[in-house]
Amino acid sequence: MSLSPADQAKSAASARALTLVEDGMTLGLGTGSTAGWFVRLLSERIKRERIRVTGVATSSATVWLAEELGVPLCKLEDVERIDLTVDGADEFDANLNLIKGGGAALLQEKIVAAASGRMVVIADDSKRVARLGAFPLPVEIVRFGWTSTRRAVQELLNGMDVEGREISIRTGSAGPLVTDEGHFILDLHLGQINDAPRLASALNAIPGVVESGLFIDMASMVIIGKTDGKTEVIERVVAPGTSVDQAELMRNQDS
Ligand SMILES: O=C(CO)[C@H](O)[C@H](O)COP(=O)(O)O
Numbered sequence: 001m002s003l004s005p006a007d008q009a010k011s012a013a014s015a016r017a018l019t020l021v022e023d024g025m026t027l028g029l030g031t032g033s034t035a036g037w038f039v040r041l042l043s044e045r046i047k048r049e050r051i052r053v054t055g056v057a058t059s060s061a062t063v064w065l066a067e068e069l070g071v072p073l074c075k076l077e078d079v080e081r082i083d084l085t086v087d088g089a090d091e092f093d094a095n096l097n098l099i100k101g102g103g104a105a106l107l108q109e110k111i112v113a114a115a116s117g118r119m120v121v122i123a124d125d126s127k128r129v130a131r132l133g134a135f136p137l138p139v140e141i142v143r144f145g146w147t148s149t150r151r152a153v154q155e156l157l158n159g160m161d162v163e164g165r166e167i168s169i170r171t172g173s174a175g176p177l178v179t180d181e182g183h184f185i186l187d188l189h190l191g192q193i194n195d196a197p198r199l200a201s202a203l204n205a206i207p208g209v210v211e212s213g214l215f216i217d218m219a220s221m222v223i224i225g226k227t228d229g230k231t232e233v234i235e236r237v238v239a240p241g242t243s244v245d246q247a248e249l250m251r252n253q254d255s
Pocket residue numbers: 030031032033034035087088089090099100101102103104105106109
């Protein structure tokens with residue numbers, strides 16, 4: 001079967017991430033088309049090599065996919081720790097900070113990533129940016145009083161170093177889209193975010209905001225799949241959670 005260039009890139013990144021998987025691991029399974037590739041390749045490896053791994057899914061969509069492909073799952077509440085999470089991203093920058101949530105799964109994705117020893121992002125080159133923000137930033141909010149929360153987010157943006165300030169409510173087939181956790185999503189059209197850590201903290205301080213799609217200092221590695229099947233790895237050498245200023249990043253190119 002010949003793959004489209006986009007799928008070639010996603011599958012190359014996923015195959016490289018699969019080499020990090022060891023027998024006996026508990027794995028966080030991300031959401032989206034790239035993470036879907038990882039789940040498919042993982043299922044093939046489980047069947048081929050009979051490795052015993054357990055997945056923790058980050059969305060109902062990933063639960064369905066993993067179940068269909070025979071990848072064993074457990075709930076996050078039933079495990080003490082996740083060894084490795086592999087997930088996609090909507091944008092990543094040179095500090096390995098991310099925008100996630102294009103697939104509306106940012107809340108479970110962030111909880112799973114935070115519970116993981118290591119978060120590895122798989123992506124193609126289109127997700128690499130000099131500054132985060134061209135992709136609308138998803139912010140998950142509770143439904144109660146959501147228009148007040150939107151106003152509070154708007155007021156916050158007025159004092160933030162961003163390029164644009166438009167906010168939209170994400171819609172599904174019948175009004176506002178409801179996430180797996182029963183919330184709404186605001187999409188913040190910011191163009192460019194000049195201080196992502198500050199914006200992430202400020203958003204989380206607003207009552208009614210559950211989480212934003214800014215993943216700051218959470219990823220330890222980004223694997224970039226190329227359309228020719230090669231990969232590039234960007235790795236954070238220091239432990240996740242250390243400040244960006246201290247983070248030294250190492251690049252290595254596959255041949
Ligand atoms: O954050 C996500 C879902 O909430 C996805 O990881 C992100 O949207 C990337 O998806 P894709 O791999 O399909 O481009």
